[in-house]
Amino acid sequence: MIRLLLVDDQHLVRAGLRMLCEAAPDVEVVGEAENGGAAVRYAEQVLPDVVLMDLHMPGMNGSVATERILAARPSVRVVVLTTFDDDDHLYAALRAGACGFLVKDAAPAELLEGVRRAANGESPFSTRVLDRLVASAVDTYVGDRAPDPMARFDFTGREREVLALVSAGLSNGEIAQRLGLGVTTVKTYVTSLLAKTGASNRVRLAVLAVRAGIDPN
The missing domain is CATH 1.10.10.10 (Winged helix-like DNA-binding domain superfamily/Winged helix DNA-binding domain)
Incomplete structure (x- = not known):
């Protein structure tokens, strides 16, 4: 069973993610956090295998939260949920140790497969996000x-x-x-x-x- 922590400042987004993930037989949602600071605390308390991490949140953002979670628990796999205006923040999350990036409007099956791939040690990337990262990094490698x-x-x-x-x-x-x-x-x-x-x-x-x-x- 994959232990999953959901991190997003929008309650409706978290509710939708919880509904989707709890319907999967191999995923258990062990907690929700509305900002980066709460995510760091909950990661110590609920011991997730995978964290679905938003980037734009009040207070501590997703990149900083990712870095702090992985500093305390390197085995945790953090998958960033991103939108099309997040390009400036993608590299910060990558440097912080995020293992994958999925777009927020990904199909339910793609999101669940991303969680499973992350738990299995892989790096799930929505094709659109990977294309953006590669295109931006070709001349200025991060x-x-x-x-x-x-x-x-x-x-x-x-x-x-x-x-x-x-x-x-x-x-x-x-x-x-x-x-x-x-x-x-x-x-x-x-x-x-x-x-x-x-x-x-x-x-x-x-x-x-x-x-x-x-x-x-």
Whole structure:
């Protein structure tokens, strides 16, 4: 059972998320928070596996709350819920350690799958958000440990295929289906790519792929 904490300053949004998530047989909503400060406190109290985190909230914003939650409990997976006017805040949340970004108007099935992927150690990204992050970061790469875009990594043919599909926003399961591999095998390839490039997450792998001219098509 996935223990889920909902964080949003709008009561109606939290109510809708709770209704959706509680209908899933493998998700338990263990708490709600209306701002970042409450999210940090509740994360210590209810011990969630995954946090769905809004960015714009009164008081402590979602990026700061993410950083503080992960400083205390690094195993928690924080998935940001974003709108189209959040671009200035996406990188702050990424630097804070958010593992994924989903748009608030995502289909219910996509949101629930994002929660499950996060709990499984993956990085769920709505395609629209990933495209925005990659497009903005190609020329101004974010992160203290960003891989050198000019470095010549010794990718195998299969690694290039996996990297291209990561850059297209596909999940491990979708990549496995596309390439005819097992999900565990794909996860191993992704882990290897992260280690080989020094990238800390799938967004940074996607940026690297674009800058290296690796085409997902």
